[in-house]
Amino acid sequence: MPLSEQEQRCVAFACRYLNEHYGGHWSIQKNLDDLKLSEPTPEVIVGNGIMTAAVEVKRVVDFASRDYIAFLRNNERVLTPSCGGSYYLCPALGFSLPMSSSLQRLVKKEIERVAPTLSPGQKGAVRIPRQGHISLISSSVPPFITCLHGGPYSELMSSISERISGQFTLIDDGLEHSFITQECKDDFEEAVVAACNRSLEGDSGDFKWEEEWELVRTDKDDDSSHDGVWVLATTGAQSMQASVEQCVHAALDNAFRKFRKTPPWAEVQVIVLEASSMAPASLAASAVKTFQSQDKELINHFLIVEGEDVKELAPSWLLWSGKPRPNGNANRSIF
Structure with missing residues (x-):
């Protein structure tokens, strides 16, 4: 399956980030979806001729909005x-x-x-x-x-x-x-x-x-x-922070399962979260910091994309994990 426009955009941002932090010219080497593997896979493998990186893209909205759309579509189909x-x-x-x-x-x-x-x-x-x-x-x-x-x-x-x-x-x-x-x-x-x-x-x-x-x-x-039946209703009220946190945690749970392969897909493993108007980068970043996973050391970089800005979030486990970081500066958190 070819990358969507949103996925292509986020992978391009990831390559730009890797260019700046590892050097060389990073580009897509392999679209893992095209291989139709039986195991869960990240979106792509990118490389600069010396190193490779596996990149997974997730777009986050608030949990309530995501559920709302799902509920509407379910009712539209079932009630027709x-x-x-x-x-x-x-x-x-x-x-x-x-x-x-x-x-x-x-x-x-x-x-x-x-x-x-x-x-x-x-x-x-x-x-x-x-x-x-x-x-x-x-x-x-x-x-x-x-x-x-x-x-x-x-x-x-x-x-x-x-x-x-x-x-x-x-x-x-x-x-x-x-x-x-x-x-x-x-x-x-x-x-x-x-x-x-x-x-x-x-x-x-x-x-x-x-x-x-x-x-x-x-x-x-x-x-x-x-044909369809559209129900004129909303979901129940919920804190935006809690709603975004639920969605980010669900997205990360899904992303992490794609990096459990042994040996790893690549030397560097990257998750890109794309923020949205309903899940701004500041709230998404806070949600990443509270995420708990037994596989937390599998990921080298968390990138958050908001508009044209690409920023790295360094969750606490990356700060104390002892993982080598390029150029000595990719470990910093800008949130």
Whole structure:
């Protein structure tokens, strides 16, 4: 497999770095992917006619962004109905990816039901089961019901208050309430009123109802866009530092397994990390410093590429490992 444009760029930066620190003119001698070996391999072997170096390239983003893209693509593929078409699915407020496998199966079944009824530009409602229970606060006060989501003056609950006796709280710790059709909203109100009446009689058990997520068909009759369902949601909030650290550690775990060959691929072994806007070099460098591996002495150089800048990060194990370093200066850390 030929190197991607990004890989070519990072290998060129690595060669420039090796030119400066080892001398000579470094260039690609062998693309290891082309050899189709059964064992994991770095990207390339480069050399200057005297020495060789094995180079592996990893582009890092923050872990949350990487996962987000993976979740979107998985849902796009899995949720696509057999009738085809391009759709947006709008979950209830508070929903975040990933979608559990059980919910994904349920949503897929609902999309299969609803999608064939939609023409391009039309909207439909995907039914989502919910459950909760009614807590009786007092039976001898003016009628009033609250919900954990809408606060004491929820518009959704105000119309229900006119149909009950006593004061109640709806306990449901799921997503915000979501109704697309009046029919589904009316069914919910009926279920809540019935649960309140049962609570007055001493029955405080759980009750069930259904809510709705909007499904919008976005393709046009003459549209050539590919089939898929795009879920309009984000992942849960996470610290950027922790997210970048997770991604860098995962990338390094994958990279290290490519350097375990005995004898080594080359006299010098190099990992190039390409930073991104979602994983800037400063955060990626901090993540490398906290990385732990039993194979840590396999790597001679960690390079971080950000834009046109190439900098070497010297992790702590390179500082005390006693590895020979060229020109006496490649051991320094610029972070």
